[in-house]
Amino acid sequence: MSNERKLKGKIKYLIIVPIILALVLMVVVCATMGTDRKETLIASGVILAYILIVSVIYWKMRPVFSATFVDYALDQGRIQKELLKDLAVPYAILDTSGRILWCNKMFKEDICHNEKRAKKRMDYYFPELTSEVFDKVDDSSMELYYDDKTYNALIKKIDMTKVLTDNPEEKKNDEKVISFYLLDVTDLRFYMQENADQKLIAGLLYIDNYDEVMDSTEEVKHSILNALVDRKINMYLANIDAITKRLENDKYFFVFRQKYLQTLKDDKFSLIDEIKNINVGNEIPVTLSMGIGAGTDSFSDCYEYSKVAIGLALGRGGDQVAFKYGDKVTYYGGKSAGTEKTTRVKARVKAQAFEELLANKDKVIIMAHQRPDADAFGSAVGIYRLVTTLGKKGYIVLNEVTSAIKPVVSSFRAADSYDNLLLTSQQAINMVDDDTMLVICDVNRPSITECEELISLCKTVVVFDHHRQSNEAITNATLSYIEPFASSACEMITEMFQYISVKPRIKAVEADAMYAGILIDTDNFLNKTGVRTFEAASYLRKCGADIVRVRKMFRSGINELKERAQGISNAEIFMDVFALSYVEADESLGEAPTVPVAKVANELLNVDGIKASFVVTESKGTLYVSARSIGDVNVQIVMERFNGGGHANIAGVQLKDVHKEEFFDELKTVLKEMYTEGDI
Incomplete structure (x- = not known):
């Protein structure tokens, strides 16, 4: 009408x-x-x-x-x-709950299979299309799968009161309906996938410890070992139809199609473990690292990505695969702690490069990570001694003196010659000019440094660290010396003392600070301790470090002992191999008990059968986590799941606005998944 x-x-x-x-x-x-x-x-x-x-x-x-x-x-x-x-596209009209009101012939044939009445709800055919979905949808599209076909669904909500009439009497019984089109994109998706599968991916494979393995093997067996390693690598890569080229004795380049990438992921790059089983009398097992680049249409860009990826894999200690897909980096393997490098060639080269950079600068600002520990402050002191020996001014950025470094800092403040040594972040920012060098120690993640703004302000940035690299990195570093095999940053700086042109005269208080850094990071020479660690400690002892004096500095107070006892009493055993515990923070003390937490984590490793420990504390809206391991469990890759990091045996993370109950629930899920699948 x-x-x-x-x-x-x-x-x-x-x-x-x-x-x-x-x-x-x-x-x-x-x-x-x-x-x-x-x-x-x-x-x-x-x-x-x-x-x-x-x-x-x-x-x-x-x-x-x-x-x-x-x-x-x-x-x-x-x-x-x-x-x-008769439209050659499946089409239906639905009510707002998803029930089919009317559908065309094509919809009945392809979706309903010629049922006499197609009055079912849409979620009968597509379980994901619930009434809640239609309530929220006005005009959208989504991809659906049905009967081995892929459809692009076009969904539009239509207000029938606007379509039919403006007469108020006729609006009473009108409702909204949903127009539902299904466009078959199966072939399109198939050919798009085929095109993607044919893209070439570049990879680099490096044998981490080639020289060390050869040195540990009889000379007559070198050719046999080389042949076995080469054969194992070529056979593995032949399974993915890869083209392989050996560039050097310990370096390979390979190219393969993207269709085999998922095969490698599902296999978890088993070559890493297979290569370790080669034994022709070599005392050290062979380990390798791989860097794979993908995620771009340009093959040259893929190759550049692979070079970045192999650098990340080696920077994290090797024995793993780094896969860079565009801006995202994924790691596989890395369960072992790595093999210590006995050669000091790298230390000598970096020391000389640092000295050359310093020649054109007037002053050096040194900073470590937030809430610095003994190693962070000790390595900063070591760099200060290096730059002052070479005739430059040095300053250390320190915003907070935690209980972990309070005894060491007090000894410097008591000395007259260090009056202008310590700066706040703002003082350091005001001091920056073109002749300023920034040295970052004991950290390689910009977000957790004492003052991230300094990184962008200074034209010359140098990084010294012993932690494994993560996806977050300091990209504008002029010189970067990251040695994951080192026990501590203090060990690295101590080695550099021996290769600069002017031999430094280290004062006793400075030697104590650096010796304390090594001592704390190795848990009294029990963790990550190698030949070079003892050599560095011996050098510091010659320079005046006093073991008794250092021990007195780090004696525990009665409150700390109580907190450690509390942490041990709160411990629970998970999956028979993990110890989980917490320490309640006393807010009246003004800071989180991170030192007792770390010590509790170390002590829990003494429990029979425990392979890793995780201890937490909460303070001022932040959850502090300390993770320790002994044996084969790599706690670093566990902490990376929470955006943390560290070493294979020592790691941690700080989480904002997360309670310990939430963290432990998620941690248990992660540990169960990773331990069951053999990732840790």
């Missing part, structure tokens, strides 16, 4: 407009020609006759016009309905 009224209104409008124009014309004729002339009377008569004829025709033909237009509209509606019914 409403459509008919609209149609009649439009026809009436088409008749009335000419009549009004005719009347206007008659007025114009009378006005221009005068009312008493014969021509005016004739023209007016003709116009009146026209008006009379049009009016009669309208009244006589009105029913015919209406019927003709209505029939035409109905015919058009039938045509559109038939076209929708």
